[in-house]
Amino acid sequence: MKKSVFASPQDAEAAFYEALERGDIDAMMEVWADDEEVVCVHPGGARLAGYEAVLKSWAQIFASGQRLRVQVSHQVVLSGMMLTVHSVHENIAVQGPGREFATRPSASVVATNAYLRTANGWRMILHHASPAPAAVQESPRVQPSGPKVLH
């Protein structure tokens, strides 16, 4: 049973990124809906489906000792009554054991986060993150077509 109740998708999102920065698996899984249908795609990774698979992946990531600073920006909110989707940029600085955080963001990721309104508040049901080609940009220009850009 979840202890936390998130009154809005924004509250759930704030808790998600806080848990990510802290490397706190319990706090992270408080955010996720306890459901077989939840979906998580880590940058460059395979799609994971189901609560247990998502839990294992975060536990393994946090166990590495790597810590992240995540600046979230350029949020686009697509709201429904029961389901809300956020599209965000994540600027991520990585701190490994013995290393300081870089002074500038070291990676740019685009993420789609979906939240479901449950009887017990809002929960994350989908996180799809993928590497962005450069630091934060919001350009109408498309990428040059090439073998990696299939559509």
Add this chain to the structure above:
Amino acid sequence: MKKSVFASPQDAEAAFYEALERGDIDAMMEVWADDEEVVCVHPGGARLAGYEAVLKSWAQIFASGQRLRVQVSHQVVLSGMMLTVHSVHENIAVQGPGREFATRPSASVVATNAYLRTANGWRMILHHASPAPAAVQESPRVQPSGPKVLH
């Protein structure tokens, strides 16, 4: 004004992939909501926001003459009253000018598609596609941690 009315998110999704395979820009943009808030991420590309940016990107992709065959599988449906999210695997075979379709899928992509219920039927409001690390898989194993897997 859109001519087509999609009675369900499934109908909109079918039309999206049909337009993608046919390289038909008009059919593609029939599927999308005419909204400044729509979001599209092509595999490996930057996030595009707004109808015009999304339109330009598809027009450029289709103008290349490259044609795709897309097999959609492993669909997970996250349904709300007004907003529905689909997570799918896309197995993509590419046909360039003068080339036949490969007999086996040549690329594996994971996609998140979001659809909004409008006064005029269901429309796509988000498409986030990113390369998957291998052919269709639904594995609970996480990817080996490394510099590219930030979270």
